[in-house]
Amino acid sequence: MLDYLRLEIRRTLRDTGFVIGGIAMPVMMYLLFTNLGGDESGWKTGAMVGMAAYGAVGSALNTGGGVAEDRAIGWLRQLRVTPMPPRQVVLGRALTGSVTVLPAIVAVLAAGGLVNGVRLAVWQWAAIAVLLWLGSVPFTLLGLGNGHRLTGQTTGVANMVCNLGLAVLGGLWFPVALFPDWLRTLSAYTPTNRFAQLGGSVAAGHAPTAGAVLVLGVWLLLFGSYAVLSYRRHAGNV
Amino acid sequence: MTATETAVAFTGAVKTFGAVRAVDGIDTEIAPGETVALLGRNGAGKSTTISLLLGLIEPDAGTVRLFGAPPRRSVTAGRVGAMLQEARAVPRVTVRELVTFVAGRYPAPLPVAEALELAGITELAGRRVDRLSGGQTQRVRFAVALAGNPALIVLDEPTAALDVEARHAFWASMRGYARRGHTVLFSTHHLEEADAFADRILVVDRGRIVADGTGEQLRRSAGGSLVALDLAGRTPEGLELLPGVRSVEVRGGRARLRTDDSDATVIALAGLGAIRGLEVAPASLDDAFLALTSGKSHRSDEPGRSGRSDEPSASRQTPSPLPEAV
Numbered sequence: 178m179l180d181y182l183r184l185e186i187r188r189t190l191r192d193t194g195f196v197i198g199g200i201a202m203p204v205m206m207y208l209l210f211t212n213l214g215g216d217e218s219g220w221k222t223g224a225m226v227g228m229a230a231y232g233a234v235g236s237a238l239n240t241g242g243g244v245a246e247d248r249a250i251g252w253l254r255q256l257r258v259t260p261m262p263p264r265q266v267v268l269g270r271a272l273t274g275s276v277t278v279l280p281a282i283v284a285v286l287a288a289g290g291l292v293n294g295v296r297l298a299v300w301q302w303a304a305i306a307v308l309l310w311l312g313s314v315p316f317t318l319l320g321l322g323n324g325h326r327l328t329g330q331t332t333g334v335a336n337m338v339c340n341l342g343l344a345v346l347g348g349l350w351f352p353v354a355l356f357p358d359w360l361r362t363l364s365a366y367t368p369t370n371r372f373a374q375l376g377g378s379v380a381a382g383h384a385p386t387a388g389a390v391l392v393l394g395v396w397l398l399l400f401g402s403y404a405v406l407s408y409r410r411h412a413g414n415v
Numbered sequence: 416m417t418a419t420e421t422a423v424a425f426t427g428a429v430k431t432f433g434a435v436r437a438v439d440g441i442d443t444e445i446a447p448g449e450t451v452a453l454l455g456r457n458g459a460g461k462s463t464t465i466s467l468l469l470g471l472i473e474p475d476a477g478t479v480r481l482f483g484a485p486p487r488r489s490v491t492a493g494r495v496g497a498m499l500q501e502a503r504a505v506p507r508v509t510v511r512e513l514v515t516f517v518a519g520r521y522p523a524p525l526p527v528a529e530a531l532e533l534a535g536i537t538e539l540a541g542r543r544v545d546r547l548s549g550g551q552t553q554r555v556r557f558a559v560a561l562a563g564n565p566a567l568i569v570l571d572e573p574t575a576a577l578d579v580e581a582r583h584a585f586w587a588s589m590r591g592y593a594r595r596g597h598t599v600l601f602s603t604h605h606l607e608e609a610d611a612f613a614d615r616i617l618v619v620d621r622g623r624i625v626a627d628g629t630g631e632q633l634r635r636s637a638g639g640s641l642v643a644l645d646l647a648g649r650t651p652e653g654l655e656l657l658p659g660v661r662s663v664e665v666r667g668g669r670a671r672l673r674t675d676d677s678d679a680t681v682i683a684l685a686g687l688g689a690i691r692g693l694e695v696a697p698a699s700l701d702d703a704f705l706a707l708t709s710g711k712s713h714r715s716d717e718p719g720r721s722g723r724s725d726e727p728s729a730s731r732q733t734p735s736p737l738p739e740a741v
Contacts, residue, residue, distance in 0.1 A: 184508065184516050191507040251502030255559065258469050258490055258497040258569075259520040 178265050185243070185273040190280075195239055200280050203232030204288045210350070211293055218295070220352070225289035226305060226376035227349040232281030233313040234344060234369060238336040240274030241320025245332035248324070248411075267321075267408060274317035275310070282309045301379050308375040308385065312393060315368055318400040326407035343369040368396035420483050422447045422567050422598040423468060427477030430463050430622075437463040439622030440477070445600060447566065450593045452613035453602040456708065460622035461602040462500055465571045468600070469497055481567065489567075493521040496565035500572045500602075504544045504552045511540040513555065514562050521563025534558035535588050550581030554588065561592055568592065570601035574608065586612050606700045620708040633703040640677035641698055644684065645691035646670050657683040662706075673698065673706070 189195055207228035211221045247253045256266050286306060289295040297305075323335045344350055346360075347369025353361050364370045371389040378385045423445035430438040437460050445451050453461050466472045467479050470486030481489035489495055505513055514531060518524035531537045534554045539547065544555055553573065560568050570589070574582045589612065593599045603609055609616045610630035618626040618633070626633055651670050655663045659676030669692075674680040677695050684690050 180516055180519050184512065187512070188505075188507040246506070249503075250505065251499055252505050254471065254499055255497075255502055255505075257471060258495065258499065259517055259563065260491050260493040260522070261520045262491065 178269055181261070181265065181269040182272055182276070185269060186276055189239070189243060189273060189277045195236070195277070199232060199236040199239055199277075200284050203228045203235070203281055204284050206231075206350075207285050207288055208292060221289065221293045222295050222297070222380050223352060223377060225285060225293065225295055226309075226380055227352075227373050229282045229285035229289075229305070229309055230312075230347075230369065230373040230376060231340075231344045231349040232285055233278040233309050234316045234349075234372070235340050236278040236281045237274055237313045237316035238320035238323070238340050240270060240277065240317050241322070241324030242329075242332050242336055243273070244270055244321060244324030245327060245329040249329040271317060271321060274320065275314065278313045278317070279310060282306055297380060301382070304379045305376040308379060309372070312372045312375050315393060315397040315400045316372075318397070318404040322400060322403035322407040324407075325404065325411050343367055346370070347373060349373055366392060368393060368400075371396075420447070421445065421480075422449070422482060423600065424480040424483075425464075425467075425477070426479075428464075428467055428474045428479050429476040430467055430472060430474050432463075436622050438467060438474070441619075441622070441624055443617060443624055443627065445598060447598050448596050450599040450612065450614045451601075452609035452616045453600065453619055454604070454606065454609040454616050454704070455602075455619035456604055459619045459708070461604075461619055462571055463622070464619065465497075465500075465569055465600075465602060468569060469495065493523070493563055494566045495569065496560040496563050496567070497569040498556045498560040498571065498573055500575070502556060504547065504555070506543075506545040508544055509541055510536060510544055510547075510555050510558070513544055514558050517559050518562040521565070523564055524562055525564040527562070530558050530562045533561060533588055533591055535584055550577050550584070553577055553581065554585060557585065557588060565597070567598045567600065570599070572602055572604075574603065574605070582608075606704050610700050618704065618707050626707045630700055633707065634698050634700055636703065636707070639698060640674055641694075641696050641702065642672045642674055642677055642680050642684070643669055643692075643694040643696075644672075644689060647691045649689060673702070 207224055210228075211224050244253075253266065257263060283306065286302065290297075290302070319339060320336060323332045323339070327335055346364055347367040348356070348364055349369055353364050353370065356364060365388075371392040374389040375385045375393070378389070421444045423443075425441045425443050428438055428441045429436065439460070441460075441464060453464060455461050463472070467474055468481070468486060470479075470481075470490055479486055482494055484492075486495075508516075510531070511527065515527050518527055518530060524530075525533070528537070531540055534557045536551065536554050536558055539551060539555070544552065547555065557570070557573065560570065573589070574585055577585060586608070589599065589601070601613070614629070616626070616628065616630060616633060617624050626636065628636070646665070646668055651663055651665050654660060654670055654672060657672070657674075658679040659674040660672045660680055661675060662673045664671045664673075672680060681690075681693070681695065684693070
């Protein structure tokens with residue numbers, strides 16, 4: 178199991194597309210957005226959390242792309258004819274996803290602290306990282322659902338649509354404050370908005386709201402069911 | 416578990432996909448240590464048979480057993496290694512990483528260096544799997560199949576898309592593994608491969624085993640020899656009634672008689688004064704294969720042809736001659 182995790186993490190980190198799209202892009206966008214716009218430090222902190230969340234969502238969804246690829250090349254099928262139980266394969270993939278979101282989170286937070294001079298207490302840095310890490314689980318499940326259901330190419334497209342759509346709607350790129358009222362209301366129900374809010378609350382010095390946890394919890398259940406259904410439906414022809 | 420238990424046993428196994436009976440009642444047993452070829456044209460049911468064997472799909476009827484247990488259990492116990500068809504290289508891992516990982520799943524694997532050597536890829540160990548040639552990739556997949564030192568190794572069309580040289584290198588590796596006393600089952604649509612590398616050939620056609628024996632037995636069953644002669648204006652009528660003759664085929668003014676007894680056939684032809692440009696040759700395995708599988712045969716009068724609809728269960732006993740039905 179650990180061997181499998183190690184193997185898949187290695188494969189993910191050797192994926193140039195992942196390293197550029199999942200780690201370098203959020204960092205660059207963060208630095209770009211914060212240094213083009215106004216100079217207020219609140220935006221630098223807010224955007225840092227937003228972009229770290231965006232990077233984490235992208236990396237989490239990327240796990241699903243990996244699954245679709247593995248299905249297409251017959252790697253999952255090959256694993257099925259080794260003694261490794263299928264549920265370990267699924268679990269191993271989910272855990273891979275949860276590990277590979279870390280670089281994006283850490284990289285964006287580092288850019289905030291080191292380049293943009295964001296100042297937070299040590300517990301705040303730690304809490305933001307951990308909350309963003311845990312909060313990315315629903316997105317890993319969404320990616321796995323796509324990966325088990327769709328072909329390699331459509332998974333890529335579906336993941337990108339989910340990623341960009343949810344990022345923009347959730348206010349990861351632009352502050353929700355700039356949205357019209359109706360969009361702001363809608364945004365409050367997106368998983369990405371509440372996901373970033375976990376970190377945002379901590380940056381503002383208080384605990385995440387019950388609303389954020391509740392909405393994310395509902396999405397966790399939805400995406401989790403989606404992943405399980407996709408896996409069951411296609412388990413026979415991995 | 417005794418030493419005499421069978422490695423593979425199919426009992427009336429059936430698998431349908433929609434209206435297609437991909438596997439239509441297969442009965443056979445494979446003993447430990449045998450190297451067996453599953454020979455058939457594309458679409459004959461070879462890959463479905465292998466998927467059933469590995470427990471990747473369940474039969475609609477009948478049973479499949481590996482080492483006396485359901486396939487999934489034998490796979491989980493690490494008694495099986497497989498090289499699947501149409502599997503491509505796993506991207507972004509090195510050969511050593513991949514083989515080490517797979518070996519680590521098995522209870523008593525081969526040392527990785529030994530697996531690499533058997534597959535002939537020691538010098539590729541540090542290379543990325545997705546940056547190898549087709550032949551090299553195929554041997555990496557072979558190393559993956561044998562890494563766990565499984566008692567049974569299953570190779571689905573292992574040499575498809577390989578050039579002649581890569582093919583030779585591959586079979587040399589395969590023989591090395593089989594010599595260690597392991598059971599090997601491979602599928603192929605190359606007659607020469609089945610003939611050269613298997614102890615026993617199962618000919619599959621339309622989801623059934625239509626013949627079971629050594630290459631030599633297959634050749635004999637198809638009619639031991641071919642007798643060819645110029646018709647020189649004669650009609651071919653009546654030639655099929657000559658002693659030994661099993662079938663007659665006329666092409667370009669020459670008659671080709673497939674016969675069980677070429678001496679008797681030639682003497683009878685001489686009696687008719689029909690010998691013109693006579694040629695007597697042993698039947699090739701190609702002829703045997705065409706005779707055994709339907710579709711490409713030119714014969715109209717083969718005895719036993721009506722037996723096609725019979726159950727092919729006569730082929731169950733391992734070293735026995737070919738079933739009557741063929």
